[in-house]
Amino acid sequence: MKTIFRPLVVAYASLSVLLPAAALPWPVLLPACLSALLAVGTLWVRVLTGSPAESGVRPARAGLVVLAGLLTLPAVALLLHPFGVPVAPVPLIAGVALLATLLGVAGLLRIHRGRRDGWGERYDEPGVPAQRLAGAAPGRAESRAQGSVRTVAAVLVPVVLSLLVGTLAVRAVERGPHPALPGYLTVALDGWAAGIAHPLTVPARGVSVPVRVTSSGLPVSSQLLRLRVDGAVIASRRETVRPGMVYGLTVRVPAPPPDGCVRAVGVSVGAASTVFYVRSAARQGPRARGRGAC
Numbered sequence: 001m002k003t004i005f006r007p008l009v010v011a012y013a014s015l016s017v018l019l020p021a022a023a024l025p026w027p028v029l030l031p032a033c034l035s036a037l038l039a040v041g042t043l044w045v046r047v048l049t050g051s052p053a054e055s056g057v058r059p060a061r062a063g064l065v066v067l068a069g070l071l072t073l074p075a076v077a078l079l080l081h082p083f084g085v086p087v088a089p090v091p092l093i094a095g096v097a098l099l100a101t102l103l104g105v106a107g108l109l110r111i112h113r114g115r116r117d118g119w120g121e122r123y124d125e126p127g128v129p130a131q132r133l134a135g136a137a138p139g140r141a142e143s144r145a146q147g148s149v150r151t152v153a154a155v156l157v158p159v160v161l162s163l164l165v166g167t168l169a170v171r172a173v174e175r176g177p178h179p180a181l182p183g184y185l186t187v188a189l190d191g192w193a194a195g196i197a198h199p200l201t202v203p204a205r206g207v208s209v210p211v212r213v214t215s216s217g218l219p220v221s222s223q224l225l226r227l228r229v230d231g232a233v234i235a236s237r238r239e240t241v242r243p244g245m246v247y248g249l250t251v252r253v254p255a256p257p258p259d260g261c262v263r264a265v266g267v268s269v270g271a272a273s274t275v276f277y278v279r280s281a282a283r284q285g286p287r288a289r290g291r292g293a294c
Contacts, residue, residue, distance in 0.1 A: 003046055004107040011039035011100040015093050040096060041069025043103035047110060048153050071158040072096060078165040082172040183217025185241065187272040190248060199262045199277040206254045209276075213239070213247040213269050223270040227251050229278075230263050239269065256280045 014036035018029060045064045076095040077087045085091045189196060190212035200207070220242050227235040239249070256263050258280040266275045 001108065001111060004043070004104050004111070007039040007042040007046070008100060008104045011036050011043070012097065014039065015097050015100075018089070018093055020089050036096065037069035037072060038065060039069075040072045040100050040103065041065040041067070043100060043107060044068035044072070044158065047103050047106045048157060068158045071162050072099065075158070075162050075165055078162070078169040081169045181217060183243070184215075185218060185223075185270055185272045186214045187267060187269050187274045188212050188214075189274060189276060193276070196276050199279045201281050202253060202255050202278045203281045204255045204258075206252055207278075208250050208252050209265075209267070211249045211251055211267050211274070213241065213249060213272075215241045215243055215245055215247075218243050221270070224268075225249065225251070226266075226268045227253070228264075228266040228268070229253075229256070231266075241269065253278060 014032040017024060017032040018036065024032075042065050045061060045068055049061070049064070073092070073096070076092060076099060080087055080091055080095060188194070188211070189209065191210040193209045193211075218241070220240065222238055223241050225237050225239045226233050234254070235252070239247070241247070251267055253265055256278060260279060262277050262279050264275055265278050266273055268274075
């Protein structure tokens with residue numbers, strides 16, 4: 001029974017270290033997590049393949065332990081989702097601990113059944129074969145067949161369980177409620193204007209700036225397209241905005257006063273807006289001779 005109780009103790013001790021209340025640094029949490037998964041993987045293999053001396057080559061057994069341990073964590077996470085339990089550290093630790101307990105119970109039942117059938121485990125240590133009653137030992141071919149079946153089961157059972165649980169979780173997500181995403185309306189500079197990274201120099205004739213308006217999930221509405229310079233609305237017009245559409249609009253920005261000052265230009269559609277900065281192409285007059293004029 002030591003081959004059951006030892007992994008259980010290791011799993012419980014490692015999982016207790018992983019609790020958020022412990023507040024331990026990650027150099028301690030990482031080995032504890034690996035230790036817990038390997039302990040659970042050991043329980044998986046012990047339950048499915050029997051005693052270590054009867055389960056074949058040790059490297060193959062070690063690989064099965066690692067595989068079963070790594071599959072345990074995503075399997076527990078997939079099981080938590082259909083039940084509405086958040087995939088968080090505490091539920092995951094509790095789920096792995098519960099799984100380790102169930103595997104331990106299954107392992108003890110397997111040992112009890114083997115003793116009842118005459119396969120007494122007098123020496124329950126790794127690498128020590130179980131002592132069997134006289135005349136109860138199977139032939140070599142039968143022993144190999146049993147070992148092969150157990151090895152295949154040890155590989156297939158975790159994989160099949162993971163696929164089954166994953167399929168059920170995906171189906172539950174697909175059939176569950178899907179609330180509608182909130183709608184949005186955005187305004188952004190488009191075309192060459194999207195690359196504006198510094199104040200734009202506006203010539204005396206003004207400049208046409210392309211604007212992109214995107215609407216999604218909102219009802220059809222009529223919104224005001226406003227052009228502001230330094231916070232003052234200098235032009236506006238009404239635009240019809242439909243959901244699921246991307247509009248390419250053009251706004252005409254007039255030339256600012258030729259004083260060389262930087263001014264903020266805002267383009268808004270409803271509550272959505274974007275801002276860029278402009279300055280005149282030339283500086284004239286006595287007020288342009290100092291930065292204080294701006």
